[in-house]
Amino acid sequence: MKNVHTSLIVVLIAALACVSIPANAQKALTIVWAEWDPANYLQELSKDFTAETGIAVDVVQIPWPNFQDKVFTAFVGKSDLYDIVIGDSQWLGRNSVGRHYIDMTEWINANIDVNSIYGPAMTAFAEYPKGSGKYWALPAQVDAAGYVYRKDLFEAPKEMQAFQAKYGYALAPPKTYAQLRDIAEFFTRPEQDLYGIATWYSKEYDGITMGFQQVMWSFGGAYGDAETYKVNGHINSDNAVKALEFYTDLLQFAPPDAPNYYWLETLNAYTAGKVAMGMNYFAFFPGVVNPETNPVSHDKSGFFMAPAGPEGHYISIGGQGMSISAYSKNQDIAKQYMKWFMQKQVQEKWAKLGGFTPHKAVLESDAFKMVTPFNEAFAASFPYLRDFWAVPEYAELLEVCQTNWNEAISKIKSAKEALDTIARKHEEIFEEAGYYDE
Amino acid sequence: METSRGMSDYQLKMAFIMPTMVLLILMNIFPLLWSLYLSFHRYKASMPAAPKFIGTRNYTRLLADPEMWGYFQTTAYFVILAVAAQFLIGFGLALLLNREFRYKGFVTTLLLLPMMLSPVVVGLFWRFMLSSDNAGLLNFFLSPLLTSPIGWTTNPKVAMLAVVIVDTWMWSPFMMLISLAGLSAVPKYLYEAADVDRASAWFKFRWITLPLVSPLLLIALLFRTMDAFKMFDIVYVLTREGGPGTVTETVSMNLYKLAFRNYNTGKACAMAYLLLVIIVALSNIYVKYLNRVKAEA
Numbered sequence: 064m065k066n067v068h069t070s071l072i073v074v075l076i077a078a079l080a081c082v083s084i085p086a087n088a089q090k091a092l093t094i095v096w097a098e099w100d101p102a103n104y105l106q107e108l109s110k111d112f113t114a115e116t117g118i119a120v121d122v123v124q125i126p127w128p129n130f131q132d133k134v135f136t137a138f139v140g141k142s143d144l145y146d147i148v149i150g151d152s153q154w155l156g157r158n159s160v161g162r163h164y165i166d167m168t169e170w171i172n173a174n175i176d177v178n179s180i181y182g183p184a185m186t187a188f189a190e191y192p193k194g195s196g197k198y199w200a201l202p203a204q205v206d207a208a209g210y211v212y213r214k215d216l217f218e219a220p221k222e223m224q225a226f227q228a229k230y231g232y233a234l235a236p237p238k239t240y241a242q243l244r245d246i247a248e249f250f251t252r253p254e255q256d257l258y259g260i261a262t263w264y265s266k267e268y269d270g271i272t273m274g275f276q277q278v279m280w281s282f283g284g285a286y287g288d289a290e291t292y293k294v295n296g297h298i299n300s301d302n303a304v305k306a307l308e309f310y311t312d313l314l315q316f317a318p319p320d321a322p323n324y325y326w327l328e329t330l331n332a333y334t335a336g337k338v339a340m341g342m343n344y345f346a347f348f349p350g351v352v353n354p355e356t357n358p359v360s361h362d363k364s365g366f367f368m369a370p371a372g373p374e375g376h377y378i379s380i381g382g383q384g385m386s387i388s389a390y391s392k393n394q395d396i397a398k399q400y401m402k403w404f405m406q407k408q409v410q411e412k413w414a415k416l417g418g419f420t421p422h423k424a425v426l427e428s429d430a431f432k433m434v435t436p437f438n439e440a441f442a443a444s445f446p447y448l449r450d451f452w453a454v455p456e457y458a459e460l461l462e463v464c465q466t467n468w469n470e471a472i473s474k475i476k477s478a479k480e481a482l483d484t485i486a487r488k489h490e491e492i493f494e495e496a497g498y499y500d501e
Numbered sequence: 502m503e504t505s506r507g508m509s510d511y512q513l514k515m516a517f518i519m520p521t522m523v524l525l526i527l528m529n530i531f532p533l534l535w536s537l538y539l540s541f542h543r544y545k546a547s548m549p550a551a552p553k554f555i556g557t558r559n560y561t562r563l564l565a566d567p568e569m570w571g572y573f574q575t576t577a578y579f580v581i582l583a584v585a586a587q588f589l590i591g592f593g594l595a596l597l598l599n600r601e602f603r604y605k606g607f608v609t610t611l612l613l614l615p616m617m618l619s620p621v622v623v624g625l626f627w628r629f630m631l632s633s634d635n636a637g638l639l640n641f642f643l644s645p646l647l648t649s650p651i652g653w654t655t656n657p658k659v660a661m662l663a664v665v666i667v668d669t670w671m672w673s674p675f676m677m678l679i680s681l682a683g684l685s686a687v688p689k690y691l692y693e694a695a696d697v698d699r700a701s702a703w704f705k706f707r708w709i710t711l712p713l714v715s716p717l718l719l720i721a722l723l724f725r726t727m728d729a730f731k732m733f734d735i736v737y738v739l740t741r742e743g744g745p746g747t748v749t750e751t752v753s754m755n756l757y758k759l760a761f762r763n764y765n766t767g768k769a770c771a772m773a774y775l776l777l778v779i780i781v782a783l784s785n786i787y788v789k790y791l792n793r794v795k796a797e798a
Contacts, residue, residue: 132761139546139764161547256635266744320633322655323741455548459763470746473657 091119092396095134095145096383098124100349101204104416105149111412112403118396127326128267138163138388146391147400149203149383153269155191157455164199164386165394171198174402181205184421187450188384193289199386201401202421204346206381207444208277208369209437211333211351212236212340215363216250225249236367240278240309243340243370247316250339259316261332262342263325266469269461270325272451274342275310275468277379280449281372282306287452287489292498294489299482302374307471307478314472322473334359342369344381345441349417352436366437368444380448382419456496463488540770547764559771568747569755569772573779576751579664580729586669587725591676592718598677599684609681616674624738627667628654631739654740657748664749667735672728676721683717684710715794723787730780733757752776 094109096102102124109120123145125133131151137144138158150158158164167189171177177185180202186193188202216222217234226234230245237243247259263274279285284303287294297303314321318337320328326343330350333341336359341351350356351364369378385404387397403409410422414431419441425431432439452460463485471481493499508516540559542552563569598609615623630638631653640650653663687710695705733753736743742758743750756776760769 135547135764136761157547162549163547265741266746267741318634319650319652320637320655322652322745323633459765462758462762466747466750469744473655473745473748475657475746475748 090117090393090396091121092146092393092400093121093123093144094147094149095123095125096149097130098126099346101346101418104413104418108409108413108416108418111409112400115403116399118400120400131268138390141390143388143390143392145388146393146397148386148388150200150386151383152187152380153451153453153457153461155188155199155384156453156457158386159191159197159199160455163389165389166197166199167201167387168196168198170398171201174398175201175405179407179423180405180421181423181426181445183445183448184382187380187448188382188421191453193453200384201405202382203385203404204382205419205421205445206344206346207441207448208273208342208379208381209345209348209440209444210236210340210342210367210369211348211364211437212367213360213363214365215360216339217365236365237370239370240281240372244309244313244316247313247340251316256337258318258332258338260313260340260342261317261321261324261329261338262313263329264314264317264322264469264472265325265328266465267325269451269465271468271472272461272464273379273381275307276451277369277377277449278310278372279303279306280377281370281375282309283372283374292493294493295486297486298489299479299486303482304478306372307468307482311472311474311478322469333357336360345437345444346381346419348437349435364436366440368440368447376447377449378444378447380450456492459492460489463492536770536773539767540774542767544767545764546766552767555767559768560775563768563772563775571747572750572752572755575661575747575749576730576732576753579661579668579732579749579751580726582661582665583668583672583729584722584725586665587673587676588718588722590669590673591721592680594673594677595680595684598681612677613674615671618671620671620734621738623667623671624735627670628739631663631667655745657745660740660745660748664732664736664740667739668729668732671735672725676725679717679721680714683714687713712794712797716791719787719791719794723784723791726783726787727780730776730783
């Protein structure tokens with residue numbers, strides 16, 4: 064009887080072994096990204112990779128407020144939980160110097176046609192130090208801050224006439240910050256629970272910084288000298304003060320809760336019909352054109368790129384780069400995936416699904432501009448993109464900006480006091496980190 | 502004495518104690534000592550560089566930083582307001598509940614619910630209740646009385662009050678529970694004797710209730726003070742990391758940023774030790790007072 068059992072087990076094992084299993088069925092790749100629509104698109108796109116290679120791909124999504132903390136904690140613990148990390152551009156410095164990302168320079172030069180990728184995206188999301196030619200990532204999702212507006216309000220003849228009579232020019236999506244202020248003021252009607260604008264003022268993560276920095280640059284301010292890391296005289300220049308005063312002034316045309324607004328709150332304010340214009344990353348705009356999430360104005364929304372200021376035109380860059388975790392045990396598969404991802408036909412499908420491709424030819428194609436009602440404004444924003452410091456100390460620098468700019472818009476400090484504090488503290492951080500050592 | 506398998510009483514004792522001891526050393530004692538060691542070093546957990554000894558520099562820089570004192574001031578302000586409010590409300594509720602009435606059990610359970618909730622959940626739903634526009638429940642109810650909605654979490658003059666309200670809503674039941682336990686332990690015959698002597702209600706409260714309940718009240722105050730000093734979660738969720746500006750940024754909130762955003766591990770460890778010293782000092786004051794009250798009783 065015992066022999067019969069043994070024979071049965073042997074036969075069973077043999078039978079199981081004979082069942083055809085794809086060679087890579089056991090392999091799996093874990094990609095970590097923030098919880099939002101593009102991560103769903105990537106999961107969908109990755110089915111093609113699985114079909115081609117038999118390698119399963121799991122896109123792990125972490126809610127935005129905890130995204131950075133969770134990923135960085137995993138890095139500090141040298142966890143192999145994630146193979147590919149799709150992280151913010153500011154993370155590059157810290158994670159490359161901290162050796163949490165693998166150096167991909169040689170591999171990228173040998174396997175990827177860098178010229179096919181939009182140059183500024185490669186610099187922003189992949190290269191550290193900037194201009195060094197050292198790559199730690201490939202751009203995955205290129206994004207920008209842009210605006211959505213209520214076409215039904217902007218195109219209503221009564222509103223157009225009243226606006227023309229009051230401001231002396233036609234009501235249309237603003238091209239400058241001065242026009243943006245006029246339009247925001249015009250539509251601010253608290254008695255109707257309607258306000259002119261919803262933009263980012265929140266102290267959470269990088270909220271107010273991403274909202275204000277593009278205004279600061281466009282007014283002629285700057286974070287500092289990228290060569291010498293000197294900050295004083297740049298971030299607290301007269302132009303920067305004017306910019307912060309402008310941004311604080313704009314708050315009066317926003318809903319009362321606006322000092323707490325970041326991307327989710329601005330999106331909610333717009334879809335609830337509370338504001339005439341709302342700023343957000345373009346990647347969040349699918350929620351605006353979806354009738355389920357925006358029953359009020361899904362079919363009455365138009366889009367425009369962030370306006371220009373008196374001293375130039377700059378827009379906050381969004382989006383993320385795709386890096387390989389130094390602690391991953393699947394680095395070869397991760398490279399295989401990234402090589403697959405950067406192919407033109409895959410990028411075309413990525414764009415079709417709703418992803419913002421970094422592939423130059425796809426990005427510039429008419430087909431891309433037609434995919435969504437906001438892709439055209441997004442593509443137009445590209446030449447104006449700029450980024451925050453991407454140095455390893457970026458989190459400390461960001462924290463100082465967040466606190467002081469939030470204090471300025473809350474009238475706890477004047478614009479000048481807030482900017483002087485930032486200049487002093489940023490220089491202290493750079494000095495401590497040795498940037499001023501000879 | 503040896504067991505039948507040859508283990509002495511001492512060995513048996515150790516066999517039972519050791520797993521707990523090892524766990525305690527690994528999970529509590531080692532991190533405590535390691536963080537003390539790191540507090541004297543320049544070290545970032547997110548960077549590959551080894552800790553570099555810098556003596557007491559982390560401590561001196563923290564103590565010389567006016568912003569750090571600002572966070573301590575904010576925390577002290579919050580602790581005083583919140584613990585005082587919780588004490589008064591909790592003790593008041595306990596006095597009301599310390600009598601027989603219909604549905605007493607149900608009402609007591611209902612009042613205890615807030616402290617059973619997760620602070621993050623509490624912070625989230627109060628975020629909606631205290632929304633600074635008329636969509637916020639509190640502003641909606643107050644709208645007939647107000648010309649414009651109150652910026653509960655956006656107005657620097659009001660934001661701390663919002664945090665105190667939420668913490669008080671959540672933790673007054675704890676004060677109530679401990680006070681109720683103390684009140685029910687007061688012997689009834691003392692009140693009967695006072696009644697015979699025609700003592701006033703105030704006299705009975707001042708000379709019977711308060712002295713007998715105060716040791717328990719002090720313990721409740723000690724727990725709440727220690728806990729309030731570490732306030733993090735409600736501030737993180739309700740006022741978005743201590744805003745507006747740094748108006749509600751407590752020491753623990755700032756410590757979190759220092760440790761897990763900036764990964765300034767050495768400095769964060771030094772700050773944690775400063776916080777520990779303050780909490781231990783405060784606890785000692787309470788314990789001394791508690792001993793005195795117990796001796797008098």
